Amino acid sequence: MILSVSAVSKSFGALKAVDNVSFTIAKGRICGFLGPNGAGKTTLIRMIMDIYAPDEGQVDLAPDLVDRDRKNQIGYLPEVRGLYTRAKVRETLLYFARLKGLSKQQARENTDFFLDRLKMTDVADQKIEKLSKGNQQKIQLISAIVAKPPLLILDEPFSGLDPVNIKMVSDLISELCREGVSIVLSTHQMNQAETFCHDILLFNKGRLVLSGELEAIIQQFSGGVLMVETVPEIPPSPLYRLLRRDGKENHIELAEDITITSFLHWLVWSGVEIFGLQPHRVPLSDIFIQEVSRHEAR
């Protein structure tokens, strides 16, 4: 665990922006912060960043990080970008790196490394206002990761990027994750969350409405529905319920407590030849809409 949020609440006047939220983020995992606008994600992130103090509850870093300056341990890419547009790229990055507690030498090395990694070395001595929106976005990302913090909070990291740059940034995020950096990815793009995230946290109206490992959640919402291509037809059994048959394709729903592995063993034992098997996946966007609607209806 790198971050623990326990029973945190925050109100602004009569508005309860975050209501009794608890979760943990594991080391080296990417956790998606999902939720409609006004769900309380930004307020929660600001509390994690120690910009706002929670009214109740507490936010803790891993025990091995608590002795150090909390703000130095977390890199933050805010949704609304902010850079000194009249300053030069390198001096801006050096400044942000120094603010994160790096020495001059370390700041210079890290800045040059990430500029090179995102192919921005050529523009290092240019003023930020002269850069394209996409390049400004990459500079903003570098400013968040330049200190190589163990926890990274990225709020919509792909907005404003073209496909080439999306690929470049995606690779960098995956690389950081492989290196053990924990990442909080706040996004409205469900396909991106599905691609990157190991875990998701779904918020609505300040409350955490769904949390867990992404695959488990998808499987849970997919309800054990499979498409199996077989010859001959699958013999009847209480192990499954046939939903539809389309040529060799059998759309089936597994009975409760029956796993895919045990069902496959039974098929082989029954003498059925299997040509293909595909679990039916409910898209994350459907889960998002379904859960938010359910929460709204309460």
Next chain:
Amino acid sequence: MKPAKILLVAKREYWVQLRHWSFWLVTFGLPLLLMLMGGVFLGVFLYLAGREMKNLSRTDNAPKVIGVVDPAQVVDLAALAALDEPQRDTKRDRTFRFILEEMNLPADMRRPFEQADVMMREMAKRYRYQAFTDREAGEEALRERGIRALLVIDPDYRTNFRGDLVYVSEKKQHRLPIREIEQQISRGLMRAHFDEATIDHMTEPLAGLETRFLQTEPALVEEAAPDQAAQEPQRENPMDLVLGGFFSMGMIMLVLISTNRLLMGMVEEKQNRVLEVLLSSMSAGDLMGGKVLGLGAVAFTQFLVWSMLGLLPMFMLFRGFDMSVLELVLFLLYFVLGYLLLATVILGLGSLVSNAQEAGQWTGYLILMFIVPLYGMPFVLKNPDSWFGTFCTMFPFCSPVMAAFRLGTGSLGLGEAIISLTILAATWYLALRFSAKLFRLGILMTGSAPSPLKVLKLLREA
């Protein structure tokens, strides 16, 4: 609190300002502009003074003597001759003395002042009177410029009251001491009927009256005790007023420019959203401290440059100022605390707004309070112990400017300065606490500025 981060922000703010062309324009351009205006003003003054000298010397170079033809014997020339030369030591005389004796002016600049001094001394001299036996002799002396005017009394003056006042020409008229002559003629006329004591009494009938009061009330302004007056002397050097003005105006300019810079910088950072990135690396208090420190250093740099540009020529021209090291230290304390107070409050309030226009509305009243002492300076100069001077010296938002002025003029006592600085420091501490709360809450606020009631509510919530 993270001192290293505060210093990083301060350093950045400092160098960003110093690298901007507007800093150099204000730092060097403003004093040069003021010097240029001062030079033009001095040039015009010297030109006009020179021209006036020429006009006056053309008007008449005859001695300051009035001829008197008095066959009726009504003018007592002996009494007129006995009148003392007036002892003159006016402020204007002292200023001329200071300029000519203490200042190291170049010869070209010195000459008009010398001429003006001679002219002033000549104008201040008494007229003398010279008796002539007849009109012809008097007019001859007038034509030869031995006298400036001729008073001719008719032989039958005691009955017809006739006479002439003769000048050389219409252009060469002078302001004669008519009242003085009239008094002597009156006395001459009365002498036929009264003795000298009665005449004295008739010419000044109220001179012997004594003033009495039925009731006495406490004085509104207590007269300073001799030792107190000795403790708080007004400076003798008239040019020290320049120092008072320089310090107070310098204080206003520096504080206004630097707080405006602070506010505009913050509004800009709020608009381009860089504040949230900064706050992800440091606390709001550290950010506020770094900004105040950095821009304070900018203001101090500006102050040093202005001092060199403004004060060095003064030290070169004058014998120097009577200001002590203690007074300079006090001035610096007022400057630092005054800046910190205004900057802190402005940052707190400024963090609630999103654009320069709203920022101006919020901070206008504060700045107005800061410059209020300017309007009372002439009054305070005449009476340093007045309630206005004392109030402005003690009221923290006015005290930096008023104290700077009074330090310059030498009318601020050490005890008064210590009390005033203590109040200023305590107010700054309170302002720091409130502003830090507002800053933390307001810095990420967007949309229109909150009302004053909302601000109070925010403060309570913080």
